[in-house]
Amino acid sequence: MSKSQVHNFQFGRVTRAATIGFDVGCRVNELTAVSFGGLVKAMPKDTHEAVYGLVYNINIDDDSLSRRLIMTEDPPVELINDQRENRLLPVEMNVMAVGYQQNQKIIHGLPPRPPLNLDPVELVHDPAEIKAFSDKLGYLRLILRANSEDVPVEQLLVAHVRDFYRLRGDDVVWATAVMQELIELLRSNYDILIPTLEALSDALPELKTAVAK
Amino acid sequence: MTLEFERLTSQLDAMARTAASRQGDRQSFVDDLLAVMAQYADDWQAIDQALLLAEEKADPKHYRAARPLRQQHPLNVGIDPLPGPPQATLIATDGSQIMPDRHAPYLYYVLNVGGCIYFYGNGRTPIQFTHPELHYPESDAQEADFLQSSSKVSIERDKREITILANTAWDYRHEEAPVLAMLDQRLLYWPIGDSQATPNEDVQTWLRGMLKAKDSGAWLAGYIDRPMTGYVVTLLLALSGLDDLNFNWSDLGKRGVTGGLADAAVYGRLLQPGQRSPVFVNISPPNEQFARFDPGLEVCFFYLNPGSSGQRIARVDIPRWVAEDETAVNHVHALIMDQCRMLGGYPYIITRADEMAVIQYADRESLEMMIDNYMQRYGVYRRLTTKLQTKGLSRSTRRRYG
Numbered sequence: 334m335s336k337s338q339v340h341n342f343q344f345g346r347v348t349r350a351a352t353i354g355f356d357v358g359c360r361v362n363e364l365t366a367v368s369f370g371g372l373v374k375a376m377p378k379d380t381h382e383a384v385y386g387l388v389y390n391i392n393i394d395d396d397s398l399s400r401r402l403i404m405t406e407d408p409p410v411e412l413i414n415d416q417r418e419n420r421l422l423p424v425e426m427n428v429m430a431v432g433y434q435q436n437q438k439i440i441h442g443l444p445p446r447p448p449l450n451l452d453p454v455e456l457v458h459d460p461a462e463i464k465a466f467s468d469k470l471g472y473l474r475l476i477l478r479a480n481s482e483d484v485p486v487e488q489l490l491v492a493h494v495r496d497f498y499r500l501r502g503d504d505v506v507w508a509t510a511v512m513q514e515l516i517e518l519l520r521s522n523y524d525i526l527i528p529t530l531e532a533l534s535d536a537l538p539e540l541k542t543a544v545a546k
Numbered sequence: 547m548t549l550e551f552e553r554l555t556s557q558l559d560a561m562a563r564t565a566a567s568r569q570g571d572r573q574s575f576v577d578d579l580l581a582v583m584a585q586y587a588d589d590w591q592a593i594d595q596a597l598l599l600a601e602e603k604a605d606p607k608h609y610r611a612a613r614p615l616r617q618q619h620p621l622n623v624g625i626d627p628l629p630g631p632p633q634a635t636l637i638a639t640d641g642s643q644i645m646p647d648r649h650a651p652y653l654y655y656v657l658n659v660g661g662c663i664y665f666y667g668n669g670r671t672p673i674q675f676t677h678p679e680l681h682y683p684e685s686d687a688q689e690a691d692f693l694q695s696s697s698k699v700s701i702e703r704d705k706r707e708i709t710i711l712a713n714t715a716w717d718y719r720h721e722e723a724p725v726l727a728m729l730d731q732r733l734l735y736w737p738i739g740d741s742q743a744t745p746n747e748d749v750q751t752w753l754r755g756m757l758k759a760k761d762s763g764a765w766l767a768g769y770i771d772r773p774m775t776g777y778v779v780t781l782l783l784a785l786s787g788l789d790d791l792n793f794n795w796s797d798l799g800k801r802g803v804t805g806g807l808a809d810a811a812v813y814g815r816l817l818q819p820g821q822r823s824p825v826f827v828n829i830s831p832p833n834e835q836f837a838r839f840d841p842g843l844e845v846c847f848f849y850l851n852p853g854s855s856g857q858r859i860a861r862v863d864i865p866r867w868v869a870e871d872e873t874a875v876n877h878v879h880a881l882i883m884d885q886c887r888m889l890g891g892y893p894y895i896i897t898r899a900d901e902m903a904v905i906q907y908a909d910r911e912s913l914e915m916m917i918d919n920y921m922q923r924y925g926v927y928r929r930l931t932t933k934l935q936t937k938g939l940s941r942s943t944r945r946r947y948g
Binding site for chain 1: 662664665666667668669670671672674887889890894897898901
């Protein structure tokens with residue numbers, strides 16, 4: 334598929350929201366499209382606003398029936414399909430707000446108002462929008478400000494950079510700029526900087542060469 | 547006011563003591579019955595003789611018993627499940643309802659039949675469905691009937707369950723794999739006080755549902771968890787009467803004689819996990835009516851230990867057209883056990899049908915809001931009775947301050 338054919342994909346809806354982030358519910362069969370660190374966009378209906386966020390946690394809920402079924406030895410595929418495709422057990426994901434769109438302009442910062450319950454949420458895959466959102470790196474500050482007890486900050490950064498590096502067409506220049514920005518932002522916080530850089534080097538070994546050059 | 551638990555403690559103690567004493571009596575009664583069973587386990591002549599005498603001498607009002615379908619397995623044998631068919635289509639339906647409430651703003655009732663179709667052995671995702679139906683009085687004259695109709699609503703629900711089950715089985719009649727259609731209730735449906743009566747229109751609807759399932763080529767089964775019936779106990783008592791000159795045949799079948807002891811107490815001691823009993827034919831006037839409607843509809847049954855451990859007993863009702871086909875009985879046994887293994891003792895597909903059918907309190911509230919909206923469109927405005935309003939206030943969640 335060529336880049337121009339890649340579109341955003343609606344996969345769920347907002348279940349609850351606040352200024353700093355929102356939760357999204359989706360069905361299990363839509364889960365494969367979304368991953369930890371992915372950029373999503375909540376789109377309130379009939380407004381010109383959208384709220385961008387990064388998925389930092391995916392929670393798969395249970396109920397008493399599914400807990401009981403865990404005890405089944407070697408559950409048949411029909412049973413697993415029934416649980417995953419038919420039963421109304423939503424997958425819930427937590428999203429950290431990292432920007433918003435207002436009158437076609439993307440701003441890195443917390444949105445003026447959160448999305449509302451049941452607003453549709455898209456996974457951002459459109460290369461032009463990915464580029465527009467990430468050409469400037471101001472949103473990295475919002476990630477680093479997250480409470481590390483709730484948000485696995487280093488892992489989120491690594492997942493996000495790896496995801497966008499690919500979506501931007503293996504954009505080494507962008508990834509290198511991100512690493513330099515992180516070094517700048519985290520120069521007084523070696524506890525996060527060192528493991529983040531190490532993890533990024535492991536995830537994107539091609540960057541090592543580029544940075545060395 | 548809330549329930550004052552401390553005022554119940556002595557009554558709870560008395561209740562537990564009584565239960566313990568009854569349990570002891572029951573154990574010794576079961577021991578006696580097991581001894582009779584062992585004595586006559588495959589004495590088919592004595593079994594025939596006992597049933598003949600019982601039929602002659604017992605009070606037909608109370609007499610209900612079990613006759614072994616075949617002279618094959620001894621009464622006290624536990625039969626292990628054999629391998630099931632490689633593939634099968636299982637269908638289950640279950641029903642639930644919102645009963646009419648005279649304190650509600652509008653008089654109505656809702657029936658909701660939910661179901662699940664499970665494609666055993668082929669990996670296909672099960673299909674789930676619901677059939678909701680709204681009923682309301684169409685005239686002032688009907689309104690009075692509506693208020694007395696909670697038992698009628700239950701009967702309507704039961705009829706919908708079997709009708710939808712049979713229709714769904716009919717839709718799958720061309721499947722290559724066998725079809726097993728299941729209900730979570732008895733097949734010998736007789737919601738009439740007088741067991742000697744002829745089937746009324748409700749029973750005939752039920753019978754037509756069974757017949758359609760039969761015509762579709764499906765196997766039909768009713769699954770009864772924790773059955774309370776004592777048909778085999780009555781058979782064993784009749785057998786014990788053969789050697790007892792003073793045996794009171796006219797009391798046979800009366801609850802007082804057996805203390806309400808259920809067959810499950812006997813087979814709970816005999817069946818290992820997964821095993822079933824031999825197949826029996828239900829002996830009762832309603833079953834004679836079923837057989838008269840169509841000989842294939844006569845209800846038979848076997849007991850089953852559906853757990854992976856312990857002594858839980860379920861009863862599986864099957865019509866004669868299934869019972870007479872030994873392969874079908876073995877496959878029904880295997881398929882039900884496969885379903886029970888998933889949830890540790892209860893068929894998964896029935897649980898799913900129940901889940902589809904059940905109407906939660908929140909659903910009812912939403913429906914009432916919808917009814918209200920629709921009514922307002924036509925200028926109809928009614929309110930809750932004051933009684934219901936005040937109950938709602940006093941029963942809402944209480945919050946404690948301080």
